[in-house]
Amino acid sequence: MSSPNPSASDSRTAILGRLRASGDSGPLPALDTAVLERRQWDPAERVTRLRKGMEAVHTEFLEAKPDTWAAVVRAFCDREGLKNLLYGPVSEAGTTLAATWAPGGPKLVPYDRPVETFKQELFGAIDAGFTGTVGGVAETGGLLLMPGPAEPRLMSLVPPIHIALLRASTIQDSFWSAIKALGWGRALPPNALMISGPSKTADIEQTLAYGVHGPKRLIVVLVDDLK
Amino acid sequence: MHAENEVHFRDAAAKALLDPQLRANFRRAMDGLIAKRLAQFPDPRDLQDLRDLSTAIRSRSLLCLPELLEQLEANCAKNGIKVHWAETCEQANQLILGILQAKGAKTLVKGKSMVSEEMHLNAFLESKGIEALESDLGEYIIQLDGETPSHIIMPAIHKNKDQIARQFSQKIKDAKYTEDVDELTAMARKVLRQKFLDADAGLSGVNFAVAETGTLCLVENEGNGRMSTHVPPLHIAVMGLEKVVARLEDVAPLYAILTRSATGQAVSTYFNLITGPRGEGEKDGPQEVHLVILDNGRSRIYADPQLRATLRCIRCGACMNHCPVYTRVGGHAYEAVYPGPIGKILTPQMEGVGVRHDLIHGSSLCGACGEVCPVEIPIPEILVRLRREATHSDVGSNVAGKGTGRTATEDWAWHLWAGVLKRPALYRVATWFATRFGKALPARAPLIKNWTQFRTKPVPARRSLTERLRAEGVSHE
Numbered sequence: 207m208s209s210p211n212p213s214a215s216d217s218r219t220a221i222l223g224r225l226r227a228s229g230d231s232g233p234l235p236a237l238d239t240a241v242l243e244r245r246q247w248d249p250a251e252r253v254t255r256l257r258k259g260m261e262a263v264h265t266e267f268l269e270a271k272p273d274t275w276a277a278v279v280r281a282f283c284d285r286e287g288l289k290n291l292l293y294g295p296v297s298e299a300g301t302t303l304a305a306t307w308a309p310g311g312p313k314l315v316p317y318d319r320p321v322e323t324f325k326q327e328l329f330g331a332i333d334a335g336f337t338g339t340v341g342g343v344a345e346t347g348g349l350l351l352m353p354g355p356a357e358p359r360l361m362s363l364v365p366p367i368h369i370a371l372l373r374a375s376t377i378q379d380s381f382w383s384a385i386k387a388l389g390w391g392r393a394l395p396p397n398a399l400m401i402s403g404p405s406k407t408a409d410i411e412q413t414l415a416y417g418v419h420g421p422k423r424l425i426v427v428l429v430d431d432l433k
Numbered sequence: 434m435h436a437e438n439e440v441h442f443r444d445a446a447a448k449a450l451l452d453p454q455l456r457a458n459f460r461r462a463m464d465g466l467i468a469k470r471l472a473q474f475p476d477p478r479d480l481q482d483l484r485d486l487s488t489a490i491r492s493r494s495l496l497c498l499p500e501l502l503e504q505l506e507a508n509c510a511k512n513g514i515k516v517h518w519a520e521t522c523e524q525a526n527q528l529i530l531g532i533l534q535a536k537g538a539k540t541l542v543k544g545k546s547m548v549s550e551e552m553h554l555n556a557f558l559e560s561k562g563i564e565a566l567e568s569d570l571g572e573y574i575i576q577l578d579g580e581t582p583s584h585i586i587m588p589a590i591h592k593n594k595d596q597i598a599r600q601f602s603q604k605i606k607d608a609k610y611t612e613d614v615d616e617l618t619a620m621a622r623k624v625l626r627q628k629f630l631d632a633d634a635g636l637s638g639v640n641f642a643v644a645e646t647g648t649l650c651l652v653e654n655e656g657n658g659r660m661s662t663h664v665p666p667l668h669i670a671v672m673g674l675e676k677v678v679a680r681l682e683d684v685a686p687l688y689a690i691l692t693r694s695a696t697g698q699a700v701s702t703y704f705n706l707i708t709g710p711r712g713e714g715e716k717d718g719p720q721e722v723h724l725v726i727l728d729n730g731r732s733r734i735y736a737d738p739q740l741r742a743t744l745r746c747i748r749c750g751a752c753m754n755h756c757p758v759y760t761r762v763g764g765h766a767y768e769a770v771y772p773g774p775i776g777k778i779l780t781p782q783m784e785g786v787g788v789r790h791d792l793i794h795g796s797s798l799c800g801a802c803g804e805v806c807p808v809e810i811p812i813p814e815i816l817v818r819l820r821r822e823a824t825h826s827d828v829g830s831n832v833a834g835k836g837t838g839r840t841a842t843e844d845w846a847w848h849l850w851a852g853v854l855k856r857p858a859l860y861r862v863a864t865w866f867a868t869r870f871g872k873a874l875p876a877r878a879p880l881i882k883n884w885t886q887f888r889t890k891p892v893p894a895r896r897s898l899t900e901r902l903r904a905e906g907v908s909h910e
């Protein structure tokens with residue numbers, strides 16, 4: 207696309223020219239990352255830390271085993287009386303969930319069309335969204351997500367409840383080590399993110415209020431797959 | 434001479450000091466933020482190590498700034514993000530207008546962006562018939578009242594909940610009066626959800642841009658940033674040219690120190706990494722993503738080796754939270770987009786040290802800002818440097834408006850002072866008069882009044898030090 211501003215390429219040249227003219231850059235200061243490397247815990251401790259960090263900001267946890275998590279998700283939906291649950295029909299977690307979903311009760315709604323034809327329903331009629339995660343962060347608490355074709359971006363944002371599946375073995379020490387472990391520094395999909403709790407604000411008198419624009423509740427289904 | 438349109442921080446501050454409600458709102462908020470930040474750094478060694486690392490990362494980024502910007506541009510282009518450059522705010526506004534018009538966009542929802550405040554983008558777009566709606570709760574609150582942010586992280590911090598309750602009940606359709614924070618939040622949620630759904634375009638700032646991957650990182654708690662950047666078909670991001678870092682790894686420590694310094698949170702609710710528009714097979718996300726890189730005086734600041742440190746800033750707001758001046762007068766008294774200590778060094782460099790002379794002097798130089806700054810910007814030293822720049826026209830200085838903050842009175846006073854000091858006989862006569870008759874000078878005399886307005890008049894000693902030493906037989910040889 208040609209830029210709407212006729213002088214845009216001049217601006218680029220002028221700005222870069224001025225920055226370059228500012229002279230000799232000198233030696234780069236060394237980066238001592240010891241403070242980041244000190245953040246290390248064993249796998250069980252990572253789970254504890256992640257929970258503590260996320261529970262402090264109102265995230266709820268449901269415990270599950272590798273072969274029971276789908277039932278745990280279903281039981282939660284039944285208990286809360288949800289009408290429906292949005293899921294990614296071709297994602298790994300989504301496929302497993304659909305395979306065991308008993309008929310009757312909350313309906314599984316697949317996110318399988320472009321948002322343009324689904325927006326109204328997504329904003330108005332969906333009770334909860336279910337997504338997988340690609341990991342967690344122990345130091346501060348947090349889930350790592352890579353939305354994409356199988357699990358669209360808005361699943362974890364628009365419905366009032368977000369249910370996320372987290373396997374304990376995928377929890378990393380820190381955001382820093384997670385970036386390395388997942389190779390995010392080399393290549394990233396169009397969207398990736400970390401989520402530490404339900405949406406919140408403190409803009410009115412520093413008083414915390416949850417569920418301002420995004421989900422009002424974040425439910426982590428924590429799968430114990432350690433050893 | 435004083436520049437003509439000089440803004441008087443002194444007068445605005447004096448007015449703010451007389452507003453007990455405003456002072457109480459700020460005092461309470463700042464005390465809370467100071468305590469929360471402190472609780473996040475229990476180990477002083479960890480804090481210092483993290484500051485050193487963050488400072489080094491930001492310094493490195495600045496040292497390679499032109500190369501990193503080119504790399505960012507190339508990688509963004511590869512990812513399908515269109516990059517635009519603007520030297521001035523007017524250019525940036527025109528660019529954004531052009532992008533919106535090309536898509537026929539009439540409504541824009543905005544995530545929080547201080548750069549867009551710098552550009553006065555909302556007013557510009559409104560004048561072109563495009564609705565620009567703030568969606569960050571704090572920004573939404575102040576936009577309803579036509580106000581500007583009084584803090585860079587918490588824009589509505591000057592208001593208390595009674596004021597917001599009254600405002601919502603008057604300005605939001607069908608809203609009832611309530612002081613319940615959850616109910617107020619729910620009201621805003623309802624209005625803004627519809628806006629996200631309907632908007633033709635979304636706009637956001639950028640907390641960090643990663644050159645190596647061509648990624649825009651956004652830090653937020655509310656989810657309005659994700660809404661603004663993922664729901665509408667078009668996303669425009671604006672950033673100051675200093676925001677780039679080399680690698681994604683570099684972002685981790687900066688992010689860790691940003692949220693802790695800003696609001697005393699170990700982590701924000703969302704850390705959003707945007708590396709492109711809707712990809713192959715994706716069902717949502719914007720079809721187009723644009724990045725506007727703004728200079729607006731930054732390359733001029735960059736040219737000065739000492740002042741360049743200003744550009745390390747990660748906009749955490751800790752310097753204002755800890756500033757004894759900011760805490761008492763609030764953000765609006767600065768009459769600038771960026772208030773507080775960072776604003777005191779940034780605004781004069783952007784708008785001219787002469788026009789914002791008052792701002793440079795609105796500091797006790799207590800040093801609190803420099804001490805808490807996560808990227809160790811020596812704000813007090815920079816203030817002192819700018820004080821000199823305002824009254825001198827040093828050759829080789831690149832500072833905007835250098836020398837334009839001089840006043841005839843000050844020049845005259847210094848001349849007189851120098852003249853007296855150079856002539857020992859005159860000096861003796863002058864001190865003799867000052868010690869004998871200084872007491873008789875009326876407190877309301879011009880010049881003296883500036884001091885005595887808020888303080889008692891100093892009474893000179895009856896005999897000067899030299900006289901006393903001589904009387905005691907001390908020789909100065």
Ligand code: SF4
Nearest residue numbers: 746747749750752806
């Ligand atoms: S100057 Fe330092 S303390 Fe102030 S906002 Fe910038 S990074 Fe934060």
